Amino acid sequence: xxxxxxxxxxxxxxxxxxxxxxxxxxxxxxxxxxxxxxxxxxxxxxxxxxxxxxxxxxxxxxxxxxxxxxxxxxxxxxxxxxxxxxxxxxxxxxxxxxxxxxxxxxxxxxxxxxxxxxxxxxxxxxxxxxxxxxxxxxxxxxxxxxxxxxxxxxxxxxxxxxxxxxxxxxxxxxxxxxxxxxxxxxxxxxxxxxxxxxxxxxxxxxxxxxxxxxxxxxxxxxxxxxxxxxxxxxxxxxxxxxxxxxxxxxxxxxxxxxxxxxxxxxxxxxxxxxxxxxxxxxxxxxxxxxxxxxxxxxxxxxxxxxxxxxxxxxxxxxxxxxxxxxxxxxxxxxxxxxxxxxxxxxxxxxxxxxxxxxxxxxxxxxxxxxxxxxxxxxxxxx
Amino acid sequence: xxxxxxxxxxxxxxxxxxxxxxxxxxxxxxxxxxxxxxxxxxxxxxxxxxxxxxxxxxxxxxxxxxxxxxxxxxxxxxxxxxxxxxxxxxxxxxxxxxxxxxxxxxxxxxxxxxxxxxxxxxxxxxxxxxxxxxxxxxxxxxxxxxxxxxxxxxxxxxxxxxxxxxxxxxxxxxxxxxxxxxxxxxxxxxxxxxxxxxxxxxxxxxxxxxxxxxxxxxxxxxxxxxxxxxxxxxxxxxxxxxxxxxxxxxxxxxxxxxxxxxxxxxxxxxxxxxxxxxxxxxxxxxxxxxxxxxxxxxxxxxxxxxxxxxxxxxxxxxxxxxxxxxxxxxxxxxxxxxxxxxxxxxxxxxxxxxxxxxxxxxxxxxxxxxxxxxxxxxxxxx
Numbered sequence: 001x002x003x004x005x006x007x008x009x010x011x012x013x014x015x016x017x018x019x020x021x022x023x024x025x026x027x028x029x030x031x032x033x034x035x036x037x038x039x040x041x042x043x044x045x046x047x048x049x050x051x052x053x054x055x056x057x058x059x060x061x062x063x064x065x066x067x068x069x070x071x072x073x074x075x076x077x078x079x080x081x082x083x084x085x086x087x088x089x090x091x092x093x094x095x096x097x098x099x100x101x102x103x104x105x106x107x108x109x110x111x112x113x114x115x116x117x118x119x120x121x122x123x124x125x126x127x128x129x130x131x132x133x134x135x136x137x138x139x140x141x142x143x144x145x146x147x148x149x150x151x152x153x154x155x156x157x158x159x160x161x162x163x164x165x166x167x168x169x170x171x172x173x174x175x176x177x178x179x180x181x182x183x184x185x186x187x188x189x190x191x192x193x194x195x196x197x198x199x200x201x202x203x204x205x206x207x208x209x210x211x212x213x214x215x216x217x218x219x220x221x222x223x224x225x226x227x228x229x230x231x232x233x234x235x236x237x238x239x240x241x242x243x244x245x246x247x248x249x250x251x252x253x254x255x256x257x258x259x260x261x262x263x264x265x266x267x268x269x270x271x272x273x274x275x276x277x278x279x280x281x282x283x284x285x286x287x288x289x290x291x292x293x294x295x296x297x298x299x300x301x302x303x304x305x306x307x308x309x310x311x312x313x314x315x316x317x318x319x320x321x322x323x324x325x326x327x328x329x330x331x332x333x334x335x336x337x338x339x340x341x342x343x344x345x346x347x348x349x350x351x352x353x354x355x356x357x358x359x360x361x362x363x364x365x366x367x368x369x370x371x372x373x374x375x376x377x378x379x380x381x382x
Numbered sequence: 383x384x385x386x387x388x389x390x391x392x393x394x395x396x397x398x399x400x401x402x403x404x405x406x407x408x409x410x411x412x413x414x415x416x417x418x419x420x421x422x423x424x425x426x427x428x429x430x431x432x433x434x435x436x437x438x439x440x441x442x443x444x445x446x447x448x449x450x451x452x453x454x455x456x457x458x459x460x461x462x463x464x465x466x467x468x469x470x471x472x473x474x475x476x477x478x479x480x481x482x483x484x485x486x487x488x489x490x491x492x493x494x495x496x497x498x499x500x501x502x503x504x505x506x507x508x509x510x511x512x513x514x515x516x517x518x519x520x521x522x523x524x525x526x527x528x529x530x531x532x533x534x535x536x537x538x539x540x541x542x543x544x545x546x547x548x549x550x551x552x553x554x555x556x557x558x559x560x561x562x563x564x565x566x567x568x569x570x571x572x573x574x575x576x577x578x579x580x581x582x583x584x585x586x587x588x589x590x591x592x593x594x595x596x597x598x599x600x601x602x603x604x605x606x607x608x609x610x611x612x613x614x615x616x617x618x619x620x621x622x623x624x625x626x627x628x629x630x631x632x633x634x635x636x637x638x639x640x641x642x643x644x645x646x647x648x649x650x651x652x653x654x655x656x657x658x659x660x661x662x663x664x665x666x667x668x669x670x671x672x673x674x675x676x677x678x679x680x681x682x683x684x685x686x687x688x689x690x691x692x693x694x695x696x697x698x699x700x701x702x703x704x705x706x707x708x709x710x711x712x713x714x715x716x717x718x719x720x721x722x723x724x725x726x727x728x729x730x731x732x733x734x735x736x737x738x739x740x741x742x743x744x745x746x747x748x749x750x751x752x753x754x755x756x757x758x759x760x761x762x763x764x
Contacts, residue, residue: 043711044704050715073682073707081685081703089699300455303463317471321463322426325455329425332714333432 009145009189009216011248015358019240019267022357025217025248027093027145028187029085032060034248034269035353037260037346038095039276043068044078044088047277048336049343051090057312057340058347061093061145063272066138067102071121071128075141083143095272096144098135098177098193100151101221101253112152114169132176140184147184148219149177151193156227163197166222167206170195174213189216191250197222198231200238207242218243219250220268224259233262240267257286257349257373261366264353276346280339283327287315287345290373294338299324312344391527391571391598393630397740401622401649404739407599407630409475409527410569411467414442416630416651417735419642419728420477421658425450426460426470429659430718431725433472439694439722440729443475443527445654448520449484453503453510457523465525477654478526480517480559480575482533483603483635494534496551514558522566529566530601531559533575538609545579548604549588552577556595571598573632579604580613582620589624600625601632602650606641615644622649639668639731639755643748646735658728662721665709669697669727672755676720681706694726 011034013023025032039046039054042065046054054062064084069075073087081087084094103110103119110119116131132150139147151170154162174192181190192215196202210218220239223232236251243249250270251263260271276286283295287307292299294306302320310316314337326334349369356365393416395405407414421428421436424447428436436444446466451457455469463469466476485492485501492501498513514532521529533552536544556574563572574597578584592600602621605614618633625631632652633645642653658668665677669689674681676688684702692698696719708716731751738747 043707043713045708045711045713045715048714048718050718068711072711073703077683077703080683081701087701087704087707089704301459301462319463319469321455321459322469322471325425325469326427329427329450329454331425331427332430332718333427336430336432336714336718 009187011217011246013245015360017357017360017362018265020264020353020357020362021267021269022354023248023269025093027189029091029093029145030060032093033354035260035264035350035357036060036270037350038063038270038272039343040065040272040274041088041090042274043072044084046343047274047339048281048332049277049339051088053340054343055092057343058351059092059343061095062090064094064096064142064144065102066096066099066135066142067106069096069142070099070130070138071123075138079141079143083141085143093145094142095146096139096142096148097252098148098150099130099138100135101153103130104153104155112169114172116150116173117152132173133180136177136180136184136190140188143185144188146189146191146217147181148191149174149193149215151195151221153195153222153225154197155225156198156222156231158197160197160199160202163195163199164202167195167197167202171206171209171213174210174215178213178215191215191217191219193219193221193252194239194243195222196239198227198235200235203235203239204242207239211242211244215247217248217250217270219252221252223251224253224255229259229262232259233266236263236268237266257346258370260346260349261353261369265362265366276342277339280342281335283334283338285315285323285338285345286342288372292320294320294323294334295327296324300328306341310341310344311348312341314338315341315344391569393599393628395627397742399739399742399744400647402646402735402739402744403649403651404736405630405651407475409443409571411473411475411527412442414475415736417642417646417732417739418442418652419732420445420652420654421725421728422447422654422656423470423472424656425454426466428725429656429721430663430714431659431721433470435722436725437474439725440733441474441725443477444472446476446478446524446526447484448478448481448517448524449488451478451524452481452512452520453505457520461523461525465523467525475527476524477528478521478524478530479634480530480532481512481520482517483535485512486535494551496554498532498555499534514555515562518559518562518566518572522570525567526570528571528573528599529563531556531572531574531597533577533603535577535604535607536579537607538580538604538613540579542579542581542584545577545581546584549577549579549584553588553591553595556592556597560595560597573597573599573601575601575603575634576621576625577604578617578621580609580617582617585617585621586624589621593624593626597629599630599632599652601634603634605633606635606637611641611644614641615648618645618650619648639728640752642728642731643735643751647744647748658724659721662724663717665716665720667697667720667727668724670754671757674702676702676705676716677709678706682710688723692723692726693730694723696720697723697726
């Protein structure tokens with residue numbers, strides 16, 4: 001395992017192009033080039049994909065889920081085994097979420113109070129307490145490079161009163177998280193999370209209050225929870241400018257390649273999403289020429305690869321006919337190969353964006369990328 | 383794809399040590415070092431494992447299942463896509479079975495007649511005919527380097543009359559397969575299969591009759607079908623000497639590492655079995671220190687790898703605690719990693735055997751290998 005060096009966490013902007021930005025986050029486990037896409041390693045593994053392939057795709061950083069890891073194998077156990085980097089043998093940067101989002105989405109019985117949230121584990125039914133202080137403690141035991149504050153996230157649509165209450169509670173938890181994080185190992189960072197649903201004034205007030213508390217980076221949470229894309233992008237466009245330019249901005253849980261292009265254009269630096277691997281397992285490949293549902297019957301006799309010009313061996317070397325067969329035959333290798341294809345595609349999309357921002361042509365890059373997706377679709381190809 | 387060269391198929395013995403033999407089979411797609419273990423790629427994929435890892439484990443050859451491939455994706459389709467090597471991008475030697483064994487074990491409704499076997503597909507319920515001539519045709523469409531005759535295999539225990547009838551039918555099918563195989567592409571080989579159940583006189587008579595027909599290699603079929611290990615080994619010991627020394631001998635569907643050592647000592651050159659991958663998916667790792675059931679709770683906090691001295695990265699780099707976690711969490715990566723560990727273990731066992739035979743110390747090698755398995759178990763380690 002790479003030994004954690006005492007470098008302080010830092011972010012510096014390399015280039016801006018309109019609202020789009022490219023930069024670098026330094027962490028104790030290496031540099032994260034931004035805009036960055038973080039594959040999701042929910043349970044200390046990217047579903048179905050070997051770490052070596054995740055790294056080969058170009059991922060600088062992965063995300064671990066505090067909720068899952070605290071329940072199984074347990075944060076204290078991971079700490080005793082040397083921390084999450086050592087446990088899963090991923091010696092590169094790791095961001096952990098706070099567990100709040102999964103408590104809301106996965107746990108049947110839960111109770112939100114001022115002190116924190118109590119919930120019933122989906123694994124063994126045990127009642128578990130997650131306070132802001134415990135969320136920070138768990139993430140410190142895991143040893144992630146970037147920790148997230150505990151927040152309360154409401155599904156949309158929701159009443160303004162409910163959104164405001166959750167936003168205000170999240171702010172009080174943000175303060176407690178920041179206090180609890182004091183004395184954390186040098187080089188580790190804590191991000192605050194802006195809540196406020198689809199209400200611009202709540203978002204703006206939340207962002208300002210969070211900046212007053214002061215964090216190493218800022219996330220926009222509570223989006224991609226059921227609202228239309230235009231609502232999400234409007235909130236992003238209104239919230240990002242309220243966040244300090246010299247700190248990374250992270251849009252949580254987003255999204256499709258199209259979402260990423262739009263959000264980068266609005267000043268977002270970091271993303272995470274299960275889409276590349278989840279869609280891959282279900283037979284959907286993201287390619288430069290748009291998405292391909294490999295389960296469609298017309299691929300059964302197609303000797304062409306998904307993309308002969310891809311950097312990804314699986315996209316280049318195997319025929320569509322073979323990949324189609326693997327899905328039809330229920331061979332898990334199919335889901336693994338398409339997950340890898342998609343992880344490469346997402347990383348290539350981000351690398352292209354970083355280059356375009358540096359060259360001052362991000363808008364053209366986004367337009368060309370989108371055009372290539374749809375041009376092929378209109379010609380019924382592939 | 384590697385172009386098939388017109389080298390004739392050949393086998394030459396390099397060394398013998400008692401009844402144990404080591405040698406080399408030359409095929410149009412490369413050399414197979416014997417004794418050889420063939421991983422099973424039932425549906426044109428080794429379950430859960432990327433071809434690159436199969437190759438890295440040291441496998442010279444893999445096995446494809448005619449029954450599965452003729453039903454899905456279909457032999458004619460595979461042929462149109464360039465043959466099985468090209469279809470699955472495995473440019474190395476491939477042996478295909480004849481489909482007979484799976485017809486018996488997987489198909490609900492089946493009828494064995496002189497002409498061949500008719501059965502209901504387990505995929506779509508269609509009635510399918512498999513004659514000796516069709517079995518050869520299918521394997522030619524797949525383009526395997528080594529094809530197997532169609533045979534009838536009976537489960538043990540069975541009545542002598544049933545065993546004799548199946549053995550005699552298999553011999554008549556052997557003749558028809560040999561005729562059908564005339565004119566097959568240069569460099570491809572056809573193996574006959576000795577049947578005869580657990581009856582030594584039937585086995586001997588079957589072997590002699592098969593040798594009279596004349597094949598490029600000889601398999602012992604109809605074992606590992608329910609009989610005790612000592613019965614299997616007795617039949618192997620009695621049958622192998624009845625087969626020509628200058629042809630490879632293949633024991634079908636066997637077996638555990640212990641089975642392999644015993645069968646090699648009795649003159650077997652080739653094996654295939656799903657055990658490394660099936661057991662891997664179920665959490666059982668084969669290691670130099672014996673089998674390890676990684677799902678056992680006592681591995682949860684164990685930072686040691688499965689085998690720090692292994693050639694296999696997965697056995698060396700990941701802790702038992704992490705592998706245990708992957709299984710407990712239902713992460714498919716666990717099954718993949720243990721399958722790879724087991725494929726490496728099997729290949730290392732064979733490589734060690736080849737070296738020991740060449741050095742004239744196979745009996746010592748087998749004894750030392752077995753002792754290491756049990757020594758650790760007696761000490762309750764691991």
